[in-house]
Amino acid sequence: MIPAAFEYYRPKDMAGVLSLLEEHGDDARVMAGGHSLIPMMKLRMAEVPHLIDLQDVGGMTGIEVGTDTIRIGAMVTQAAIIDHAALAVAAPILREASLQIADPQVRYMGTVGGNVANGDPGNDMPGLMQCLDATFVVVGPEGERSIPARDFYEAAYMTAREDDEVLTAVTLPTPKGGHAYEKQKRKIGDYATAAAAVQIVKEAGACASASIAMTNLSDTPVFSEAAGAALVGSTLDEAALNAAVAAMLNDIDPSEDNRGPVAFKKHVAGVILRRAVTRAWSRA
Amino acid sequence: MKDEVTREERVDNLKGMGCSRKRVEDARFTQGKGNYVDDLKLDGMLFGDFVRSPYAHARIKSIDTAAALEVPGVLAVLTAADLEPLGLHWMPTLAGDKQMVLADGKVLFQGQEVAFVVAEDRFAAADGIELVEVDYEDLPVLVDPFEALTSDVVLREDLVAEDGTLPDGAHGPRKHANHIFTWEAGDKAPTAEVIANAEVVAEESMYYHRTHPCPLETCGCVASMDKVNGKLTLWGTFQAPHAIRTIVSLISGLEEHNIRVISPDIGGGFGNKVGAYPGYVCSVVASIVTGKPVKWIEDRMDNLMTTAFARDYHMTGKISATKEGKITGLQCHVTADHGGFDACADPTKFPAGFMNICTGSYDIPTAYLEVDGVYTNKAPGGVSYRCSFRVTEAVYFIERMIEVLAIKLDMDAAELRRINFIRKEQFPYTAALGWEYDSGDYHTAWDKALKAVDYDGLRAEQAQRVADFKAGKTRKLMGIGLSFFTEIVGAGPVKNCDILGLGMFDSCEIRIHPTGSAIARLGTISQGQGHATTFAQILASEIGLPADSITIEEGDTDTAPYGLGTYGSRSTPVAGAATAMAGRKIRAKAQMIAAYLLEVHDDDVEFDVDRFVVKGAPERFKTMKDIAFAAYNQAIPGIEPGLEAVSYYDPPNMTYPFGAYVCVMDIDVDTGVPEIRRFYALDDCGTRINPMIIEGQVHGGLTEALAVALGQEIAYDDMGNCKTGTLMDFFLPTAWEVPNYETDFTVTPSPHHPIGAKGVGESPHVGGVPCFSNAVQDAFRPFGNTHTNMPHDHWRIWKTANALGLHG
Structure with a gap:
């Protein structure tokens, strides 16, 4: 559990980060909280000859809650999300989900940016951000660009971010309606056996819109547009729930691991989604 | 001289037995001031670490160390070829087998030690490991012991003669090249006959999965050979430092007086730190070769994947009874998966430990047990993880068989236990498989437990829950887990318990200082049990000096008397007895001194709390403090100066703690998530030395029981790859997963132990595992479940739930 030797950098600004990335190419990686990258390096599954710590780069720890949009800096920790009163009102699902990530010690170090940028299918934030239709802001040698969360994930640890780009912020429209983040895990600190992020808008007793994303049930987070669509217009009766679950199951592709075989994961995914939808509806 | 302190206050001042004295160890542990082996830093200390096999079974064609030796800071790379001239490429195991120290031509399990890289620091060692090139040739892998017993693949060529015959193993004839031993207890034919003619017979096969003790601190050592004076000092995480010294002497050829073994603070053992590991041998050799101290510390993956596992017992049972539920016979067969080497840590004559306690707490007239040990391509071990030798397996077996029989009889499992308990008046009770249970009062404990949880009320609630479930009103089932266990601890009588010929006695040496304080040294070693607290309490009550004035020291073989160490709940039953007996020797001499000082005959004074008083004249007394001083400053005719004693205690019998546990669990049928609503644990460990420490031990043992029952396992795939090598997949519960425990007790002292104490550290694990498991199984009993494996x-x-059709 000892990593190979690496050079450690702690630049003071983003320009310094970008020049290091340019100099070392894919031999360099940026690190935010380090909770995914450091274990991979210790297991020698990731070899990072040049490690760039973002801690001293300013401007990425802010949370701005506007009327219509929310902006969260990449270096905001999960603990900071949990503690932010205005955010808890504007987007309570962020707090509900953050409280289900790992344990308090990890949440004091783990960041939003690291969680979404790493591309680990076990992480909770990517699915959550897809549910909320968030946009990731990245900066690179060509300047800044925005990538929708729903287009960001290509495969496990493979994302639309280029090697010389750094994810600096997440923006999202202020969520509307009822929310729920439902997660089954074996123990504290574990990745999800199955998790569902749900945001539902109710109008005149019927579902006006529904957004659903699933975690750790494919090699990427799964935004299930069809599952959400199956609920729209319904009163969330049994038939609508069944249709949503069926649509979701069509979109996920879980694989067997120590948490259980595929049949179990699919079954639990359905149960978890049902519970999440029901809870979100009760809050809508 | 008027005494102004009441007798009650004098008793309280001692903080002796029965007092919830705060743990004296905790000041340093809670401040991060413990001194663990990895805290040790010596001048010029080197660091060694292993190249480990990625394969479970492979031949080694070549090992190239050249590139590793080029790494700055790497000083040496040891392979079996380097150890062979010293005769150290293999080492004896505690089970009478031998084990490769470094791979000798082949590897038998994933993670096996192949080469030892010695470097100036652990970082250079890690880089060196990456560059050692080992050329492996795959061999067929055997992970299933049943397959191993019929396979043509031979795992241990060293145990097959050149003509193809199988020499006897350490425990007699072997049936197959991959077979280690057959061990029997009880009466085979009579048991078969009773079962064949019984009114009711229940049968079940169960697998007690492989798991791991996983102490928070992994195994490690520092070896330091002083070439000037020829002395080797070995610090390490040893649960049995004296035995380690003897083993090191026997295998290294160093004279035993030239070896000093020191166990510093140990961060949990649970059986994992009893045996000898290749890391110890390699560190010693590396220190001898380099002339410098060498440290070896496992990382978490090394610990989980290579040092001693626990369980891995495939058990098949038959239990017979009358129609009314009176048990008449029990039969058990075990196929025991020992991995690539037989490195179990059991008393030598017991290759399956005390599995023959598997008749449990019940009066079963006829029984037979047969255990077959088998080699497979898994890590060696088979230690007693928070239990006496194989007792968790035995108790799990019988507590499941009772449940299975209750189902067959359509009877309440609590009632079935009650009508079969060994009755109070039957003690001492000789069980069908040979053990003599010292004392017990099972019915009283059982009735107290059932009343405490309102057992009948729970059953009524459960019936309502089943009805609600069937009516579609709930998706949660309720399970009531029962368990009544009898432990067998305190190994043990030298006449039948030894490890590599070393009798399993233990010892205590006491020195009283002139001012009335004391130091006592024991042959045991605490790994968190709180010996420095509790042994001082035993002494306080025995010799009348305050526990706060008594230092307890263990773990340094140059200063402590010889003993077999701490595991199998043996410290209180054996070393605790030695402590009391040594204390009584002190008291006997103190009595003579007191009589001299009081100018009366020895028989005219009697001990009273903290003093000797003249019989019938309590105002005439000498405190133990007075007596201690007199022992050093007065010339007393016929009495040597000083006040010291030593006792080596060979217990006449094992002790048999017992307990009654109840677990109430709600189970989400759709997700498989169990929720423990209530856990009640009644323990009878005989005389209670420190109730607070007992409660802490019960909490810890139950938590490890919860872990094992609900998820903790060492699992392998078909290729022998360990799938659970990190704490991501190996379940180690945190405060979050642990319920509130309700603890309770009865007191049935051991009749043969000097203070009547029986030991408690492992009881909650032994009784807890079947209790949690039974709760899960009980929830599904109304739907036709008989048994499912942990x-x-x-x-x-x-x-x-799915197999029972509960998912619609």
Whole structure:
């Protein structure tokens, strides 16, 4: 559990980060909280000859809650999300989900940016951000660009971010309606056996819109547009729930691991989604 | 001289037995001031670490160390070829087998030690490991012991003669090249006959999965050979430092007086730190070769994947009874998966430990047990993880067989236990498989437990829950887990308990200082049990000096008397007895001194709390403090100066703690998630030395029981790859997963132990595992479940529900 030797950098600004990335190419990686990258390096599954710590780069720890949009800096920790009163009102699902990530010690170090940028299918934030239709802001040698969360994930640890780009912020429209983040895990600190992020808008007793994303049930987070669509217009009766679950199951592709075989994961995914939808509806 | 302190206050001042004295160890542990082996830093100390096999079974064609030796800071790379001239490429195991120290031509399990890289620091060692090139040739892998017993693949060529015959193993004839031993207890033919003619017979096969003790601190050592004076000092995480010294002497050829073994603070052992590991041997050799101290510390993956596992017992049972439920016979067969080497840590004559306690707490007239040990391509071990030798397996077996029989009889499992308990008046009770249970009062404990949880009320609630479930009103089932266990601890009488010929006595040496304080040294070693607290309490009550004035020291073989160490709940039954007996020697001499000082005959004074008083004249007395001083400053005719004593205690019998546990669990049928609503634990460990420490031990043992029952396992795939090598997949519960425990007790002292104490550290684990498991199984009993194997993690519980058609 000892990593190979690496050079450690702690630049003071983003320009310094970008020049290091340019100099070392894919031999360099940026690190935010380090909770995914450091274990991979210790297991020698990731070899990072040049490690760039973002801690001293300013401007990425802010949370701005506007009327219509929310902006969260990449270096905001999960603990900071949990503690932010205005955010808890504007987007309570962020707090509900953050409280289900790992344990308090990890949440004091783990960041939003690291969680979404790493591309680990076990992480909770990517699915959550897809549910909320968030946009990731990245900066690179060509300047800044925005990538929708729903287009960001290509495969496990493979994302639309280029090697010389750094994810600096997440923006999202202020969520509307009822929310729920439902997660089954074996123990504290574990990745999800199955998790569902749900945001539902109710109008005149019927579902006006529904957004659903699933975690750790494919090699990427799964935004299930069809599952959400199956609920729209319904009163969330049994038939609508069944249709949503069926649509979701069509979109996920879980694989067997120590948490259980595929049949179990699919079954639990359905149960978890049902519970999440029901809870979100009760809050809508 | 008027005494102004009441007798009650004098008793309180001692903080002796029965007092919830705060743990004296905790000041340093809670401040991060413990001194663990990895805290040790010596001048010029080197660091060694292993190249480990990625394969479970492979031949080694070549090892190239040249590139590793080029790494700055790497000083040496040891392979079996380097150890062979010293005769150290293999080492004896505690089970009478031998084990490769470094791979000798082949590897038998994933993670096996192949080469030892010695470097100036652990970082250089890690880089060196990456560059050692080992050329492996795959061999067929055997992970299933049943397959191993019929396979043509020979795992241990060293145990097959050149003509193809099989020499006897350490425990007699072997049936197959991959077979280690057959061990029997009880009466085979009579048991078969009783079962064949019984009114009711229940049968079940169960697998007690492989798991691991996983102490928070992994195994490690520092070896330091002083070439000037020829002395070797070995610090390490040893649960049995004296035995380690003897073993090191026997295998290294160093004279035993030139070896000093020191166990510093140890961060949990649970059986994992009893045996000898290749890391110890390699560190010693590396220190001899380099002339510098060498440290070896496992990382978490090394610990989980290579040092001693626990369980891995495939058990098949038959239990017979009358129609009314009176048990008449029990039969058990075990196929025991020992991995690539037989490195179990059992008393030598007991290759399956005390599995023959498997008749449990019940008066079963006829029984037979047969255990077959088998080699497979898994890590060696088979230690007693928070239990006496194989007792968790035995108790799990009988507590499941009782449940299975209750189902067959359509009887309440609590009632079935009650009508079969050994009755109070039957003690001392000789069980069908040979053990003599010292004392017990099972009915009283059982009735107290059932009343405490309102057992009948729970059953009524459960029946209502089943009705609600069937009516579609709930998706949660309720399980009531019962367990009544009898432990067998305190190994043990030298006449039948030894390890590599070393009798399993233990010892205590006491020195009283002139001012009335004391130091006592024991042959045991605490790994968190709180010996420095509790042994001082035993002494306080025995010799009348305050526990706060008594230092307890263990773990340094140059200063402590010889003993077999701490595991199998043996410290209180054996070393605790030695402590009391040594204390009584002190008291006997103190009595003579007191009589001299008081100018009366020895028989005219009697001990009273902290003093000797003249019989019938309590105002005439000498305190133990007075007596201690007199022992050093007065010339007393016929009495040597000083006040010291030593006792080596060979217990006449084992002790038999017992307990009654009840667990109430709600199970989400759709997700397989269990929720422990209530856990009640009644323990009878005989005389209670420190109730607070007992409660802490019960909490810890139950938590490890919860872990094992609900998810903790060492699992392998078909290629022998360990799938659970990190704490991501190996379940180690945190405060979050642990319920509130309700603890309770009865007191049935051991009749043969000097203070009547029986030991408690492992009882909650032994009794807890079947209790948690029975709760899961009981929830599904109304739907036709008889038995499912642990661990009951989410998906396996879900699978049970699914198989019973509960998912619609």
